[in-house]
Amino acid sequence: MAQYTRVSGSVGLITLQSPPVNALSAAVRQGIVDLMQRALSEPEVKSVVICGQNGIFCGGADIKEFGGQMSGPPLIPMIHAIEAASKPVVAAIEGIALGGGLELALGCHYRIAHSKARVGLPEVTLGLLPGAGGSQRLPRLIGVPAALDLITTGRHVTAAEALKFGLVDQITDHNTVNVAVKFAQRVADQPLDARRISTHPCLCPSDVAVLFEEVMQRVRRTARGAIAPIACVQAVRAAATLPYNQGMERERELMATLFTSGQARALQYFFFAQRAVGRWSMPSGARWDTSKPRPVHKAAVIGLGTMGRGITVALAQAGFSVVAVETQEKQLMEAKQAISGMLERGAKRRGVAPALDKINYGRNIQSVADVDLVIEAVFEDMALKKKVFQQLSAVCKPSTFLCSNTSGLDIDQLACQTRNPELVVGMHFFAPAHVMKLLEVVYGPKSSPLAVATAMQLGKKIGKVSVAVGNCRGFVGNRMLKPYLEQALFLLEEGATPEFVDQVLEEFGFAMGVFRMSDLSGLDVGWKVRLADGLAMPDPTMGQPTRLRQGRRYSPLGDLLCEQGRFGQKTGRGWYQYDKPGSQVAKPDPWLHSFLDEYRARHALVAHRIDHQEVLERCLYSMINEGFRILEDGIAAGPEDIDVIYVFGYSWPRHRGGPMFYAATVGLNKVLERLEHYYQAHPDVPSLQPCHLLRKLVASGSPPIQKWREVIKKVRSQL
Numbered sequence: 001m002a003q004y005t006r007v008s009g010s011v012g013l014i015t016l017q018s019p020p021v022n023a024l025s026a027a028v029r030q031g032i033v034d035l036m037q038r039a040l041s042e043p044e045v046k047s048v049v050i051c052g053q054n055g056i057f058c059g060g061a062d063i064k065e066f067g068g069q070m071s072g073p074p075l076i077p078m079i080h081a082i083e084a085a086s087k088p089v090v091a092a093i094e095g096i097a098l099g100g101g102l103e104l105a106l107g108c109h110y111r112i113a114h115s116k117a118r119v120g121l122p123e124v125t126l127g128l129l130p131g132a133g134g135s136q137r138l139p140r141l142i143g144v145p146a147a148l149d150l151i152t153t154g155r156h157v158t159a160a161e162a163l164k165f166g167l168v169d170q171i172t173d174h175n176t177v178n179v180a181v182k183f184a185q186r187v188a189d190q191p192l193d194a195r196r197i198s199t200h201p202c203l204c205p206s207d208v209a210v211l212f213e214e215v216m217q218r219v220r221r222t223a224r225g226a227i228a229p230i231a232c233v234q235a236v237r238a239a240a241t242l243p244y245n246q247g248m249e250r251e252r253e254l255m256a257t258l259f260t261s262g263q264a265r266a267l268q269y270f271f272f273a274q275r276a277v278g279r280w281s282m283p284s285g286a287r288w289d290t291s292k293p294r295p296v297h298k299a300a301v302i303g304l305g306t307m308g309r310g311i312t313v314a315l316a317q318a319g320f321s322v323v324a325v326e327t328q329e330k331q332l333m334e335a336k337q338a339i340s341g342m343l344e345r346g347a348k349r350r351g352v353a354p355a356l357d358k359i360n361y362g363r364n365i366q367s368v369a370d371v372d373l374v375i376e377a378v379f380e381d382m383a384l385k386k387k388v389f390q391q392l393s394a395v396c397k398p399s400t401f402l403c404s405n406t407s408g409l410d411i412d413q414l415a416c417q418t419r420n421p422e423l424v425v426g427m428h429f430f431a432p433a434h435v436m437k438l439l440e441v442v443y444g445p446k447s448s449p450l451a452v453a454t455a456m457q458l459g460k461k462i463g464k465v466s467v468a469v470g471n472c473r474g475f476v477g478n479r480m481l482k483p484y485l486e487q488a489l490f491l492l493e494e495g496a497t498p499e500f501v502d503q504v505l506e507e508f509g510f511a512m513g514v515f516r517m518s519d520l521s522g523l524d525v526g527w528k529v530r531l532a533d534g535l536a537m538p539d540p541t542m543g544q545p546t547r548l549r550q551g552r553r554y555s556p557l558g559d560l561l562c563e564q565g566r567f568g569q570k571t572g573r574g575w576y577q578y579d580k581p582g583s584q585v586a587k588p589d590p591w592l593h594s595f596l597d598e599y600r601a602r603h604a605l606v607a608h609r610i611d612h613q614e615v616l617e618r619c620l621y622s623m624i625n626e627g628f629r630i631l632e633d634g635i636a637a638g639p640e641d642i643d644v645i646y647v648f649g650y651s652w653p654r655h656r657g658g659p660m661f662y663a664a665t666v667g668l669n670k671v672l673e674r675l676e677h678y679y680q681a682h683p684d685v686p687s688l689q690p691c692h693l694l695r696k697l698v699a700s701g702s703p704p705i706q707k708w709r710e711v712i713k714k715v716r717s718q719l
């Protein structure tokens, strides 16, 4: 779908028409091919302008088409034909020109952009490379270093930056299409040879080999196993070292490998999953499109520890007025200083003024009387939180939304402390709260769709990816983390070391293995929860067997470390040793290895050889099994919610799509079979027992992940 009009007598205007982002679907490509031919054949037409309808040039190839059989004219010859045209072709870029959209513009002879437009080659984020000549034309136009930056990161650049790079020829604040049409008239009789980017030499810095080596090393370090960034470097290297035609051939080969890789499929699934979570629903039937949020102008944060500080910064940076309350004078002073520092550093990075004046500090909870929404972020203790909610309910306007940043406590118990339980939801941020993208919005049985919609909208406004989830211990993220952590401890008991378990998980793609992550977050956090739950009671005189608690296998290893004051990085000792408290460089600790040997001897545990496969299967499949239980319980509406939570909140490697997508790629029957195997070997570990939904999905022939919701619905209706 593209439209043709003749404007100003001599300019053929081709308008891409494919809402919402004018993606290059088969119909759009066909339209461009046909209309270019028409424009070139009309003698009155001296030049051509290509633009997109509704102020959007083009969002690139239609990602929905990637999964199926490709039809319609292919992109590469289409762009070559535009570049080879005998009449000047001008791209009028409004809104965005991304991926194939920018590649189309690079095939044009001139590019005019609106000052508010953004351009980029984000294919790497979809597991691909700019495979319609982008990897060969961009370095020829803007140089190798800048092209490497744009292509390996996929970042969008502003029109001003694009002009600086020489990526666009002109920017305008006026009507871009009108400016482009006038421009096209002016250049109608200009020679075109020098405007065909594919004919340009690729200008390289003298130390180009060193540059590629450095970039390749950096990319390998940060890719965490993703292959597309590496292929992007290889494609640009081809542009720098080979003639254009051979470079195109290399681009084609690399693209073919990526296109059929599981990683591209995972990343494309994740692209749509990220958007699907915005279309939330609740078991009551309430939905995103029928629930209207209420505007929030002024918010409050109660408790200015690490989480409260981050939340305050996130709110203030997004332009909200914030009342920040901390009852302890010393804590308040420290928090003020820390928050100002965070705001100043953030503002410097973004080149804006720090939002210091958005925050009013107070020691008294009365100061939140007039706010629209409160986020409680006090210590993770139910009794304390209940008290705060009682106070808030007495102090705040009746219409104020009361939210808790609890990472897993019962939202319903908090709601019961208030006059208006329907206005209570969880807003579970992840540390550091001003940086981490994830927000779990937790609805209890009494939470209203209005409260959920408002929290979801607030999350969006402060730049979070918000996922609505039901109320249960640990919600989605921390509930699934429990069996994962538990298996890691059992593996130590059975003969593994923290270094080995972490190495396997990091090779899989996690930013940090489970033990390094625990050292970073502090071992005492979980210990306090286990103490409160009556689990961490190591004294055998209390009558509890050390390795069996509440009827199931239990590992006290973490508790034993905490009893020795080994809380992780902050104390300089944990699962690893550190040069000093606060240091981040983890080193294997011989003490820990002896401690594990003694522990095994004391409990007559015979260490066996544990391999990569066992670590991965036990840690990941037990977590995935819990994910299926969560779906069965209706705590998450679909697998996309879980996957988005795990990628954004728990550093699950995005190129593996999230735990539920990973299960689908491994094969549900294999996951089931391995869980059965491990459960047989460890019948005292209930988290290894395959859940009903997993069995049901396998019995239904393991449908594709997009069809799971139908099976989930059936299973839930039978409960």
Ligand SMILES: CC/C=C\C=C\CC(=O)SCCNC(=O)CCNC(=O)[C@H](O)C(C)(C)COP(=O)(O)OP(=O)(O)OC[C@H]1O[C@@H](n2cnc3c(N)ncnc32)[C@H](O)[C@@H]1OP(=O)(O)O
Pocket: 020, 021, 023, 059, 060, 061, 062, 063, 064, 075, 076, 096, 098, 099, 100, 101, 122, 123, 126, 128, 130, 131, 132, 272, 275, 276
């Ligand atoms: C031989 C060569 C073969 C292949 C070459 C491939 C090269 C490519 O072009 S790959 C695609 C590159 N393009 C992108 O990566 C852009 C992806 N889109 C975005 O980044 C954003 O959507 C946005 C365009 C910046 C717009 O953002 P926003 O305003 O926040 O809206 P969204 O909610 O993200 O999107 C709205 C709506 O549009 C759908 N959509 C967006 N881009 C595409 C696309 N390229 N193809 C298909 N659909 C797209 C998106 O899914 C949303 O729809 P929902 O129904 O809500 O999911």
